[in-house]
Amino acid sequence: MSKFSIGLLVALALSLPATQSRAQSGVLKSIIEDISDSVEKVKEVDDLANRKNALRKVLDFSISRTENFYNRLKNLEGLEPGFVDLRESLLSSLEKFLAYYENALAALEEAREAAVVKQIGVEIKNWRNEIFNPGIEKVIDFLLVFQGEEFLELANNRFERISGDLNRLKDIKLLKKFRLQGLLGSSSADLKQAKELISEAKEILLSASDEEPENSIQDLVELTLVKIKSAYKKFLEINAQLKELLQ
Amino acid sequence: MEEQLSKILKKIKSIAPEEGFLKRSKDLILSARQNKFGFDDLRTSLLESFKWGAALTLASLLLFVLVGGLTYSNLEGVSPAILSNLNDIKLRNEVNNLDFQIRLDEISYSSQNDKAIGQKIDELLDELTL
Numbered sequence: 001m002s003k004f005s006i007g008l009l010v011a012l013a014l015s016l017p018a019t020q021s022r023a024q025s026g027v028l029k030s031i032i033e034d035i036s037d038s039v040e041k042v043k044e045v046d047d048l049a050n051r052k053n054a055l056r057k058v059l060d061f062s063i064s065r066t067e068n069f070y071n072r073l074k075n076l077e078g079l080e081p082g083f084v085d086l087r088e089s090l091l092s093s094l095e096k097f098l099a100y101y102e103n104a105l106a107a108l109e110e111a112r113e114a115a116v117v118k119q120i121g122v123e124i125k126n127w128r129n130e131i132f133n134p135g136i137e138k139v140i141d142f143l144l145v146f147q148g149e150e151f152l153e154l155a156n157n158r159f160e161r162i163s164g165d166l167n168r169l170k171d172i173k174l175l176k177k178f179r180l181q182g183l184l185g186s187s188s189a190d191l192k193q194a195k196e197l198i199s200e201a202k203e204i205l206l207s208a209s210d211e212e213p214e215n216s217i218q219d220l221v222e223l224t225l226v227k228i229k230s231a232y233k234k235f236l237e238i239n240a241q242l243k244e245l246l247q
Numbered sequence: 248m249e250e251q252l253s254k255i256l257k258k259i260k261s262i263a264p265e266e267g268f269l270k271r272s273k274d275l276i277l278s279a280r281q282n283k284f285g286f287d288d289l290r291t292s293l294l295e296s297f298k299w300g301a302a303l304t305l306a307s308l309l310l311f312v313l314v315g316g317l318t319y320s321n322l323e324g325v326s327p328a329i330l331s332n333l334n335d336i337k338l339r340n341e342v343n344n345l346d347f348q349i350r351l352d353e354i355s356y357s358s359q360n361d362k363a364i365g366q367k368i369d370e371l372l373d374e375l376t377l
Contacts, residue, residue, distance in 0.1 A: 065368075125372040225355065
């Protein structure tokens with residue numbers, strides 16, 4: 001599989017809508033399988049061509065993934081000033097990562113011995129452990145928090161609309177004052193908790209501290225999503241009860 | 248010829264009903280019930296028309312209600328704005344719900360997937376550099 005075809009497949013897989021995650025993971029899986037096959041060939045015949053081919057595929061795939069992170073980060077909208085600066089810093093890191101991979105790729109193409117290719121692989125592995133992986137983890141956390149916040153805004157908008165509709169029905173006496181108030185209040189509490197959780201996650205993002213936080217960003221966003229889902233279930237319950245009341 | 252004809256016409260002209268027939272016929276005609284058409288008759292006629300009209304209208308309404316008009320009037324009669332909002336809740340919730348849930352799950356999935364792919368690349372590099 002060539003660099004171009006890996007790039008094309010990765011771009012295709014990552015541009016698929018969220019609802020097509022199975023197709024996306026299917027494409028990514030096939031790319032990884034192709035790289036694994038090339039690595040197996042090195043185990044069978046350890047020569048320059050096989051080593052170069054396998055490492056080239058690893059680098060091409062890594063470049064595509066890094067470009068994907070860059071684009072996802074760049075496309076985030078409506079960030080508050082502190083987070084715009086943080087995003088710029090992360091984008092700058094990603095540009096450096098891409099430059100590293102491109103240099104490694106150039107060095108690989110110039111290699112004339114299998115041992116040199118192996119050494120390039122060792123250097124890439126160490127660099128990933130020390131520099132790339134901690135850096136990309138920050139990018140993943142950043143994306144996770146703002147994706148969670150985007151959904152929280154959607155849920156809050158939905159709450160406002162439903163709340164407004166219920167008030168209008170009460171105004172024209174079609175609905176008794178406190179009917180459905182319990183469900184509405186409970187969904188409001190869910191969304192309030194979700195906001196607190198996402199705020200905590202955002203504070204950790206901005207924190208310069210090296211100390212491990214009590215709750216990880218991943219955990220906080222997961223809990224936020226649980227609260228949003230809970231609120232949404234109540235919205236549906238309100239909707240179902242309204243239907244019965246008005247028929 | 249003309250003289251004969253003139254005599255015949257004079258005889259015909261002199262023909263008159265018998266006195267008794269004339270009197271019986273006159274009595275019969277004068278004793279018969281006369282149909283007068285005054286204001287009362289006009290009012291009665293109009294009321295009859297209205298009765299029919301009202302009956303037809305009521306029948307139409309009944310038919311309307313029987314075929315489902317009652318449900319329509321319950322909501323639509325209240326406020327078209329309210330109804331449109333309720334429809335909005337109904338439809339949007341139903342349409343968005345599935346997509347919303349999938350997208351919520353997708354956030355976690357995407358994050359885990361990113362990490363898993365990174366780990367796989369590290370594993371492949373490990374195998375290549377053994």
